[in-house]
Amino acid sequence: MQIISTGNKEITIYDIARKLNISPATVSRGLNDHPAVNKETKKKIFSMAKEMGYRSNTFASNLRRQRTNTIGVIVPRLNSNFMSSVIAGMEKVANQAGYNLIISQSLETAKKEATNAQTMFNSRVDGLLVSLAYDTDNIDHFKDFLKKGIPVIFFDRVFNHKQCTGIVIDNIKAAQEVTAHLIGQGCRRIVHITGNLKRNVYADRLKGYKYALTDHNLALDPNLILETNLSVEAGVEAAEKILQMNPLPDGVFAANDACAVSCLQTLKQAGIAIPQDIAFAGFNNDPVSKVVEPNLTTVDYPGSEMGEVAAQNLINHLNGTANINNTNTIILRSELIIRESSLRHPEHI
Amino acid sequence: MQIISTGNKEITIYDIARKLNISPATVSRGLNDHPAVNKETKKKIFSMAKEMGYRSNTFASNLRRQRTNTIGVIVPRLNSNFMSSVIAGMEKVANQAGYNLIISQSLETAKKEATNAQTMFNSRVDGLLVSLAYDTDNIDHFKDFLKKGIPVIFFDRVFNHKQCTGIVIDNIKAAQEVTAHLIGQGCRRIVHITGNLKRNVYADRLKGYKYALTDHNLALDPNLILETNLSVEAGVEAAEKILQMNPLPDGVFAANDACAVSCLQTLKQAGIAIPQDIAFAGFNNDPVSKVVEPNLTTVDYPGSEMGEVAAQNLINHLNGTANINNTNTIILRSELIIRESSLRHPEHI
C-alpha cells in the first residue's frame, strides 16, 4: 500500500481544453508556442496548465512525432575529470537544444558496449555519441544504427569509418611534442608505455613518439616500447621492467597519467632520481599529475569543449542545420604542460 | 540529404502478425512471454521478429502501460571514482530488473539540481535517486515527486525528511575513528577542515570529530574548525591559516581527500614535517591519497554497493516487493585506512 498519494490523476491537454472551453489542438499548439495561436489564449493556456499541475507526456509526444529528442552516450568510464567534463559539455548543449541524454558506461569491455548500444537502439535515440572501450575491435554493434541512418559520432577514442565522424585531438602531434621536449632535456633512450594499439589515441601517441625520434635522428629501439593496459598496476610492472634494462633508459613517456605516476613512484622508491636519472612525462593532465613528486609533465586537452562540439555537431545534423556525413574528423587543440618531472635544467621553469 | 538510409521503415507487431497470419494481440503477448501463448507460436513470433528486424516501441508501450521503467539519477558530479562506482552499481541492478537510468549532474548547484529534477519529472521517471548538491538547503524541488507518490531515495548526501529514505555510511562513527586514531598518535590540537554544514556528510564528520575529543577529554577549540568548500584551493588557504596559528596544531583531519592533499602539500612546502610536526587524515580514499607523499590516511567506503543498494531498494518498492516508506535510513560499512601521513610510530605499520 502506498501511504502517500494525493492527486495521482494526470492532467492532459483535454482537461485544460475543457476548462478553457477550447480545443485540445489549440492547447497543444499553445503549449508548443506555435506562432498561429493568439497571445492571450497562450497566456490562459500556460497559466491553467500551471495551475492544474499539467506535465507533458513525452511518450505520447514521441510516439506521435516519431522522434525521441534523446541522445545516447556510451563512454568507457565516468570516473575521470576528463569524462565528467565531456558529459557536462554535452549536457549543456543538449539541454539548450531541448535534447535529453542517456548515459552509460562500457566499463572498458566491448561486450558491455554492445549491450549498451542495443539498449540505446531500442530506446530509439536520435543519435549516438561514443568513446570506444579498451578492447573493441570492430563496430558491428553500431551497424543497426548506420543501417537506419541514425548518426553515430565518436569522440576521443574513435573508429576510422567513412560513415562516422570523429572528434579528437592531434594525438600524434601532442606525443611528438612531448617526446621532443624530453629529447630537448637530454634524453636519448626514452621508454614509451602505451596502451591497446587498436585505440587511435594510443596508436597515434606511439606514432608521435616514433616521429619525434626520427626528427632528432635517434634510432628506434623496440625494446623500449611497453604495451600495457595503462593501469596503476601496469605502471608498477613497467617500472620493474625498466629496472631490468641495461643500460637504464633516461626518459619515460607514458600514454596516460595514472600509469606514469605509479611507474614514477615505483622507480623513485628503487632509488632512481627523477628527473635527473630518468625524466618523465604522461598524458591527460589528471589531478594526480599535480600531486605526485615531482609534478608530472603532461598534455592537457579540453573535455568540456570536446563534449560540446560532439553534441553540437550531432544536434545540428539532426536539426538539418548541418550534415556531418561529409565531416570526417574534427580536431581540437591540446597543450603540453611542462612540470618538474621532465625538467633537468630547473632554471628553465 | 541523408546519404545512407536503407530500411528506414520501422517494423511493428502488425507487420509480424500479418506475415504470421495471427493477431497483433498474440504477437504482443508472445513478445512479452505471456504464459497463455502456445510455445510453438512464441517461437515463430520471436524468429520472425528477429528476421524482420523488429524493435519494440518503448513509447507506445510506456504510453499504454502508464509506466516508464526509468529511474532518474541526480548527482553533484560524475568525476570521482566514488560516483562512477555508484553509477556502475545502479546500472547493474537496474539493467537486471529491466529499468533504464537517466543520469544528470547538478554541478554542485541547487539551481541546476532543481532544473534537472523538473526534467526528470517531465520524463516521468518511476523514481529518483539523488545525492544533493553543495548548497541545496531545501527539497522543494522534489515536492512534485512526493505529492505524486513518486519515490525519492537519497544516497550519501541525504536530506532528513520523513518521506525520503537515505542510504549512507555512519559518518559520525567514521570521523570519530579517524580523530581517535590521530589522538592515539599523540595529536592534541587537531584542525578539522569541513565543508558546508548543511550537508549531512560534513555535519556528521564534524560531530564525530567533536565526540572523539570528548571521549579523550580534550577541549574543543572552535578556532581549529575551518569551514571551506573542500576544493583543492581551499586546502591551500587552510594551510595558510594553519601556518598563522600559534602554537601550530599537531594534526589535521579534512573531510575529503582532495582538500587534505593540497593542504598537506602546502604545509610540506612551508617546511612542516608530515606526520612528525602535523599528522594528517582525509576522507574518501581517492586515488590521490595513494600518490601524495606521505600517503594519506583516509576512510574508504563502497560506492558500487551504495549504488546497488539504492537502486535495489527503489526497484523493490516500485515492484511492490518491499515498501521503503517505512525505511528511513540504511547504513553501509566504511573502513579506516591508516597510511604514513598519520603514523608517528612507523613500527606500527
Place this chain on the structure above:
DNA sequence: GTGAAAGCGCTAACAT
C-alpha cells in the same frame, strides 16, 4: 490459446 476492439495523450493535416 487466440482475436477484436478500445484507448493511452499527443500532433498535424486539413478544414473553417
Place this chain on the structure above:
DNA sequence: ATGTTAGCGCTTTCAC
C-alpha cells in the same frame, strides 16, 4: 486563429 479528426504502436479487457 481555432476546431475536427485520424493515427502513432502498443496492451489489455472481454469475448470465444
